[in-house]
Every structure is written in C-alpha cells, then in structure tokens.
Amino acid sequence: MFDKIRIIVRKIKLYPLKILVRRSQVRDVIKKDMDRWVRMTDNSRSDYSVFEKLYWLIYAENIEEFRNLLYYRIGSPAGFLERFLLNLSRTLIKPVDTLLISSKSIGPGLIIKHGYGTVIDAEKIGDNCLVFQDVVVGFKNEADDRPTIGNYVHISVGSKVLGNITIGDHAVIAANSVVTKNMPPNSLAVGIPARIIKDAGNKAEYVASGEILA
Numbered sequence: 001m002f003d004k005i006r007i008i009v010r011k012i013k014l015y016p017l018k019i020l021v022r023r024s025q026v027r028d029v030i031k032k033d034m035d036r037w038v039r040m041t042d043n044s045r046s047d048y049s050v051f052e053k054l055y056w057l058i059y060a061e062n063i064e065e066f067r068n069l070l071y072y073r074i075g076s077p078a079g080f081l082e083r084f085l086l087n088l089s090r091t092l093i094k095p096v097d098t099l100l101i102s103s104k105s106i107g108p109g110l111i112i113k114h115g116y117g118t119v120i121d122a123e124k125i126g127d128n129c130l131v132f133q134d135v136v137v138g139f140k141n142e143a144d145d146r147p148t149i150g151n152y153v154h155i156s157v158g159s160k161v162l163g164n165i166t167i168g169d170h171a172v173i174a175a176n177s178v179v180t181k182n183m184p185p186n187s188l189a190v191g192i193p194a195r196i197i198k199d200a201g202n203k204a205e206y207v208a209s210g211e212i213l214a
C-alpha cells in the first residue's frame with residue numbers, strides 16, 4: 001500500500017518534466033540520451049516508453065547526473081507555462097549542484113559518471129561521449145576559448161581539457177591528464193601536460209558504450 005502511494009507521488013512529481021520533454025524542440029535528442037542511459041543501467045528496459053524511462057532513470061536508478069543533462073537539454077524555454085513547469089521541476093527534482101553543463105552544443109548520448117565537481121563548458125561536444133567526476137572541459141584564458149570535442153570521446157576521472165583545441169573522434173583522455181593541444185582521432189593522451197602516447201584504437205567506443213564502466 002505504502003509503495004503504491006509512493007509511486008503515485010513520484011509520478012505526480014515527474015509530471016512537469018514529462019510535459020517539458022514532450023514539448024521540447026530537442027525531444028529526439030533527449031530520447032536518444034535516455035536510450036543510452038537506460039541501455040547502460042539495464043538493457044532489459046530498453047523497450048520502456050519515454051515516461052517509463054524517465055521514471056526509471058530519475059527514481060528507480062536515481063541518476064542525479066541525468067537530471068542535470070535533462071535540464072541542460074530543456075534549456076531556458078520562452079513560454080510562461082514551460083518556465084513555470086521548469087521551476088517547479090527543479091524544485092521537486094533537484095539537479096546536482098556541483099555538476100555544471102553549459103556547452104554551446106552537445107550531441108546525443110552524453111554519459112556522465114559520478115559527475116561531482118565536473119564542469120562541461122565546451123564549444124561543441126559530439127555524440128556518445130563519456131565524462132567522469134572531477135573533470136573540467138572549459139576555457140583556458142578567455143571565456144570563449146573552449147574545446148571542440150568529437151564523437152565517442154572518453155574523458156577520464158580528474159582530467160582537464162582546456163582552450164580552443166579540437167579533440168578527435170574516439171580519443172581517450174587518461175585519468176588526471178591536462179590536455180591543452182589538439183588530439184587526433186583515436187589517440188590516447190596521458191599526463192601533465194598531456195602527451196599522446198599511442199593509438200587508442202577502439203577503446204573509447206568500447207568504454208563509452210558504458211557496458212564495462214557501469
């Protein structure tokens with residue numbers, strides 16, 4: 001009985017977000033995000049409806065980082081109703097305070113693991129990237145001096161990617177590296193300052209799929 005009441009209350013709390021997702025101009029991107037997050041947490045739930053996936057990620061799995069990504073996608077809606085629903089949602093379902101996402105554009109499927117103390121402020125991020133805790137992707141000197149990140153890039157725990165640089169598709173940035181120079185596709189960067197020491201092969205795609213670092 002108590003469980004049923006709890007589920008009903010949660011669904012009511014989720015309702016404003018459901019409307020915002022349905023009305024969002026980027027709902028297809030949001031759906032792709034959800035598909036990837038669900039695939040990563042429990043592949044057997046992939047045939048859930050959009051609302052069921054939302055419930056699964058926010059309540060059953062309680063993935064706080066996903067909330068931040070969702071609010072980033074929703075952005076700052078122009079309409080009064082949307083703004084009201086967004087404020088209500090952010091009160092009912094709080095984002096993580098220490099995870100900042102403010103990039104100009106981010107492709108679908110971004111996964112953020114343990115996203116505490118993480119800032120994602122890129123010029124552009126491609127599809128299906130993976131970012132860990134204590135990462136900074138951001139400016140080096142000027143506010144618009146920000147990286148462009150490719151697809152399937154893996155940014156490991158503690159690393160910093162700074163300045164107007166380009167990180168190629170499938171690049172892997174090792175834990176605690178500081179990257180301030182371009183990285184070609186499929187490369188691996190390690191250390192401070194980061195040096196490119198080998199071809200990362202398909203490591204990024206494999207790791208970024210989420211299956212081995214869940």
Ligand SMILES: CC(C)(COP(=O)(O)OP(=O)(O)OC[C@H]1O[C@@H](n2cnc3c(N)ncnc32)[C@H](O)[C@@H]1OP(=O)(O)O)[C@@H](O)C(=O)NCCC(=O)NCCS
Nearest residue numbers: 114132155156157172173174175176177188190191197203
């Ligand atoms: C990027 C990563 C996958 C590379 O691992 P790998 O392919 O097994 O690399 P290797 O162990 O073959 O190391 C290759 C070289 O890079 C060095 N290296 C690897 N990671 C390094 C790091 N973070 N900093 C400095 N050097 C590093 C190794 O010492 C080795 O040097 P050598 O060629 O001189 O012997 C790994 O370092 C990493 O960062 N993993 C992700 C960690 C993470 O985010 N975990 C989440 C925890 S919540």
